[in-house]
Amino acid sequence: MKNIVVFLVALYSTMFAVNSFASDGDLAIEITKGVDEPTPVAVVPFSWDGSSALPEDIARIVSADLGRTGLFAMMERKNMLSFPARRDQVFFRDWRVSNTEFLVIGRQQPAANGELVVEFELYDVLKEQPLLAERVTGRRDNMRGIAHYISDMIYEKLTGIRGAFSTRIVYVTAHAFGEGKVRYRLKMADADGARPITIREQSEPIMSPTWSRDATKLAYVSFETGKPRIYIQHLATGKRERLPSFRGLNGAPAWSPDGTKLALVLSKDGNPEIYIQDLRSPRLIRVTHHYGIDTEPTWSPDGQSLIFTSDRGGQPQIYRIHLPTRQLERITYEGNYNSRGRLTLDGRFLAMVHRGNDNVFRIAVQDLKTGRLDVLTDTFLDESPTIAPNGSIILYATQKGVKGVLGGVTLDGNVRFILPSASGDVREPAWSPYLQ
Template sequence: MKKVFHLWIVSCVLLLSSVVSAESDLAIEITQGIDEPTPVAIVPFAWSGSSALKENIAQIVSADLGRTGLFSMMDPTTMLSFPTQQDQIYYRDWRLSKTEFLVIGRQIPAEGTQIKVEFELYDVLKEQRLLSERVSGTQDNLRDIAHYISDMIYQKLTGIRGAFSTRIVYVTAQQYGEGKVSYRLKMADSDGARPITIRQQSEPLMSPAWARDGSKLAYVSFESGRPAIYIQYLATGKREKVQSFRGLNGAPAWSPDGNKLAIVLSKDGNPEVYVLDLRSRSLARITHHYGIDTEPSWSPDGQSIIFTSDRGGQPQIYRLQLATRQLERVTYEGNYNSRGRLTHDGRFLAMVHRGDDNVFRIAVQDLKTGRLDTLTDTYLDESPTIAPNGSIILYATQKGVKGVLGGVTLDGNVRFILPATSGDVREPAWSPYLQ
């Protein structure tokens, strides 16, 4: 039996000074999906307990899969039957409703406060069971279990590991009073549910970045009146101020091994990229140019760093090999390319791109072929961050006069918006896998 229980989620509730919102700040709205999504039915799971459950697992799984734009989810009110066991499935009925895949499940009270959840995935056309698993948890873990089930189904149907169980962090800014702004660093499920306020203050917060093990964040805070980089430990709420220098201290990026931060400092008079060893606190400057070098990001193998520089006259993305100090320019198409982020296999580079229309959009470049594709049709798009399975890019954009988060698949076929219930939303960062 597999047990789904993320200790770090429980730990996050214990964050010092954290505030848990009663409602989800973000709600994903699909704005574009593929032309022929695969029909899937998630039958309401049976429950043999005496009291109502806190969460509807089948509903969460259906919402997870539906938000990808790859699947069309059947409305339970149109289902002809509600099977919970294999011998209750009448495939002909499901074929008549044009359902291709069917999920059934059962929720069973177990020892103490535990709940066993059994689920099965069926290919309706082949009348074949594709997946059968049992997981367990408590009432408080039902949403985690649902995301886990979504991950398993998604991987079985697409061949790609799901990322529904991951988390996102983002910054919100909300005006209150006269000329006052409240800034919050928030963390939520990948679907925007269960937001937790990690940090709240009246001075700007920006550039959150996840460590590869998901246990801590680095971000920039202006709480002292000038920019400084902090590390936040999610399990305890402990905050640690990184070495602070005069001038700019910004754009932290974790090395894959979690032992170093690439940061941008202007202590020598010009913004340059440095690498700070968090164990020895030694600092090494890795760029040397009178232009502005900023927005560093590590390659997945930790052997190189990509960054934005205007050393060629306009902002473009460069790659520096750390061992040899060999420098190469990566982007050429367009008059502006910045905020480069690599997929976890290192092949694709997401970025903010401005072409001949002078509109900032999200684009992706295949580093193997050199092909660049513009993925979004909104404007003022910024801060791309990539899901750990490389399937979706999340970014900040504008909807009217309000800052919101947008999402687009790497092929550009599926797009969605995550409007917030309050305040402007910006600076998203997607967590790594957390198990």
């Protein structure tokens, strides 16, 4: 078992093509493929009635949010014929001439205690009708949060799908410095990669971060003691606690939907198996019993089943076990390797790492209702898929040259993007649930 742990540390170190960088920076999304005919949208700069300059440009952030989806063609400000802030200033003919289908205008006003009031409207230019009119109040130091919230409302009105711009992502970065030294950081950022903060920094690897369903806690694996151990991080208070640890491997934590349990992988009995740890008591339940390697558990939305990876059939494939009955079924059959399964919140689609006949690791999605499997990416060494809470996008780790970066792809494969980091290699993404 010591050899397995040493192998994991070595494997994790080689996952990062570490380079030396001076400072940490935001992720920046770069669209690499969008839909063929994106919908033209214009977000006009919001007017401001205050006397001092604002720290952020809400309209620009909203425009960037919508543009990054690949679904919308955002008009550049230099091409706008006017900058209306109210309905009586809008001349729809001018916007039709520029082929704009939807128009967003807004106003910003100062409020008491450093707060900001933002009013905005979304218009259907062709019908000359308002589709949305809202008033939002928030702090000036959280203008990006206000902007993401507005983007969520506009996106849902235009697509019928709840927006996920206000959610967060966590990921792990590795930075080389000095002679063979590496610093690992567990970081959290907005869904667009902005406003990154470091949650944990250390010289030993960090792996497998995962969110609780209420988005208040993280569980992850740390090698800070020289052995893999599972920790829980409380985001609001900064409190950190270590789960009871066992001989050998302690890894791959996954929160139950109700937040009272963690599925995890232990090798305390000599072989990696799936267990469930009740966080309210010392109770530990063994779920799988097989001489093969069982790993990477994830819960079904109703909490009645676990999806996991196993090589019990000779090659890694994804299985499902029904917890009340222990009934086991194999889910994946296409390809010679399928692992790291992650479900959409409705339980219908399963994202995974897939290797086909070309022996290249890519991200694929399987419709569990029809059985259809679609390969979504054409990048290299793709791994660690995580799904946006609205089920629209899969975020994953990949390679760009010799550098580890994050990539994204919609579930239909029509939109793809890359999130290169200004510094360091990036791995192990996890997308938050909706923030309560």
